[in-house]
Amino acid sequence: MTGEFRKWPEFSWLSDTDTWKSAEKITAGIDIGTTSSQAAVFADDELFGYASIHTGADFTLAANTVIAKALASSALSVGDIGTIAATGFGRRNVLYATKTQDEISCIAKGARFIYGPAVTTVLDMGGQTTKAILLHEWDRVREFEVSDKCATGMGRHIETAAEILRVPLTEMGDRSLETENDPEPVSTTCFNFAYSEMMSLFREGYKEDMYKENEVIASYLFAVAWRILGTVGKLAPLDIGDIKIKEVLGFTGGLAKNKGITKRIERELNITAIEGKHDPQLAAAIGAALLA
Template structure:
């Protein structure tokens, strides 16, 4: 049995696998003491799976805080972990992985051997990441999933040019002041993110299936938005938020 721990900037996730089968998964919000939180959710996952710590053959950590966690046997980067898991979950075929996380948005090209060929990540600022949507959701007085739900009922999405959180926030505030419908603003925000992701996708092969993982895949409407802009079919992986942790566990 192996454990994979993904210490992200927003959420910390833990997955325990037996062979390639998930037997337990836990999630918790990341906080000021990442190592403590990681240990806690590992314990919790062990409890859920009903096994002892000593039964774990291997613990692999990944994510932003991978080097902080001291119980691990190995660290891998999110990119490799996401690629590994996506390759396995999409039936061992070449694919293009979109991973929208809290702090990063990545697009990863995986070849037919399951290896990363090329990847792109956003720049150092939060533009185009989950964090951006979270901040915008606060402005619209909802949470990130509420934002997605609002967007689904949009009639005429507004055009938001900036994905810089600071500029976009003032743009949203001024739109609200002009009595623009919240639904249209939400759709506009999703479109802004989707456009960014579609641009990143355009750097890769055009004829491989696209899979979507990471916390961002849970946002309703984001997938459709990307599909519309990029014109490509996107498949959301099962339990998208745990994909990276799963990838760590099986690597």
């Protein structure tokens, strides 16, 4: 395994203004996930900078790197930031954080920032867990569900699948949608079974037929989407009163960028998710910064 196919691009952004100098309050949110880590910095509730990196084996190192990347060339240093909230699987490793915050509130807050007040259902799909959150009015969490243990680690497994199939992770989604008829999903009971079944499809051999390769990816990603739908299904009936799920579903987390998953979820739920103004992977970090 070379790690060349599972890599997704790291990114960062920094405001070219120096509004932080006159800002009354500077806050930061750090989300250390099992697979990726994000940092978001706000100056008076205005997004100032952010970064997203691979977590790797050392969570503390990831926490230090991600904030350095977000602040990048600005004159701002960690010491200038008033409050720093840490969230995510590895939040205890953010040694410079002033507080820790649970993921659910962070995602809810971040999703509202990214998708605006219209969003009522948030589906957060990350490397480790899937969370479905039903929002109530402004930022209130009405209800949430977390994926069960057998659906754990989907994001990470997709990275491994990319390595086995030797298809770049960033192309998997698009390629899975290039099939004429969507194939049946592989096993959806347990994530590991889906995985072995995908390997069996692969085992049958597909010679030079590229189309069939796309079918294997499609079948696999369909199973992933199916498991995520299971988490959504545990939420209370989605059309409650005048809250219509249609047009108000927002995806967050790293898997929100995989069209092979999001398109299948939209198709099964018969809805179209709304477009956000920021990268969906930043949701938890943005939310943490706003709650800090």
